[in-house]
Amino acid sequence: MDIQRLKELCMIPGISSREEKVRNSILSKINPENHMVDDIGNLIIPKGKGKRLLLMAHMDEIGFHIINTTRDGKLFLRKVGGIPDEIIQSRFIDIxxxxxxxxxxxxxxxxxxxxxxxxxxxxxxxxxxxREELKMKNIEIMDYAVFSKEFHEIGEFVSCRALDDRFGCHILEEVYKKSNPKNEVLFAWTVQEEIGLKGAKALSNSLSDISLAIAVDSFACCSKQNNHIIPGKGPVIRFVDNSGIVSYKHAKKIMQIANEKSIPVQIGSTGGGTDASIFVEKGIPMVALSVAVKYLHSTVEMVHKNDLENLEKLIIAIVEEGF
Incomplete structure (x- = not known):
């Protein structure tokens, strides 16, 4: 796990429908021989041959669209994604x-x-x-804003806005570079997850012959329903959430792989949804793999570095085992 690269990805602005800066950074970092960007911005990079395993992480983050202006030069904002009202006031933003x-x-x-x-x-x-002064700023309707970000290492944790899901984006980069897949793996960095899994829905309509869809995304901790999930004690199989239930067979296989590789794994339930759930409607089994994220959808999201390292190891083992 390259913490400096993770920081770089987190600091890039990119709300739903405006992920181009994140996508360009991933392409520049990987420099693949072959890739595809679909009409809405999903990035797909294949590796290996044989039956297809799909790995997804979403590039977008929560933020705001500029929708209007006032006579005294202020900007009306519209929330993009699930932003709690209580974190909005008294914040610096980047437009x-x-x-x-x-x-x-x-x-x-x-x-x-x-x-x-x-x-x-x-x-x-x-x-x-x-408004006359505002025109000098070259801000236009349809521009966007994100919370100003700071990245900190705090003890064994890292904290930053947009760890959801830039940690997933980085893990896919690392797995792509380090793994030797048994079969073909489609690495997909998706768009518009935060507003309803839109990018994954488009992918599910365009991809075929997928044996298993895996989403690499956040696990919101620590509520009463999942207070057994402890940051630092391993990645999480997100076995049920508001969008779907993982394949029991494939989850058990992943637990077996983790056990054989001495990788700690936790199992939990949470709210929200993941890109992988969309593929069940197409008859494709899915699994959601996560790390516990403290203060999810805040400006101080926090994850344990050991969990990131172990999730990377687990996914490398999965793609090299084959499904």
Whole structure:
């Protein structure tokens, strides 16, 4: 696991439908002989020959679209993906335009004015006081914004916005470079997962002869239903969530592989959904592989470095074993 590369991927902005910067970075890093980018931006890179195993990680992150402006030069924002309301106020943001990045803030209502009936509005302030001044910033409707990011190593953890699912993107990069697949593996970096698994749905309609679909994505911890999942104690087989249930047969096979390789594995249930669940509707079994993520969908997502290392080892073992 290359922590510096993981940081690099996390720091790249890319909300749903605007993943191009992430995709270009992955292509530049891997430099494959053969790849395909479909019409909505999914990146697919094959490796090996034989029956097909599909490995997916999504490139998009939560953020905001610019949808309108005010007379005093502020920007109306619309949430993209599941952003908890409580993390939005008093935040620095990066607004991504065609000509560069503009710094801004999402403010808050001071207690002095709340008693006057002033309510919070989802607006970005870029340090101007009129639409005329705003034009000088070259910000356009349909541009987007992400929370400003910091990447920190804290004890045995790493913390940053967009670890969901840039850790998955990085693990696919590492598995692609380090593995010798028994059969053909389709490495797929997908788009628009955060708004309803849209990229995976498109893939499921275009790919055939898949023996197993695996999503590499986050596992939200630590609630009452999954408080047995402990960060640092191994990757997680996300056996049931709001989108589907994994293949029991394939999950047991993966547990056997993990045991043979002395890789710790945990099993848990959580909310949300993963790209792999879409493929069940096409008659293709699926498994969701994860690491426990603390504070998921916040600005301080946190994962244990040992879990990342072990998930990488596990997936390499899976593709070399074959399914």
């Amino acid at each position: 991504i335009t065609s000509s560069g990045t503009v710094k801004g803030i999402i403010g808050s209502v001071p207690p002095h004015l709340k008693k006057d009936g002033l309510n919070f509005e989802l607006l970005a302030d870029v340090g101007v006081v009129s």
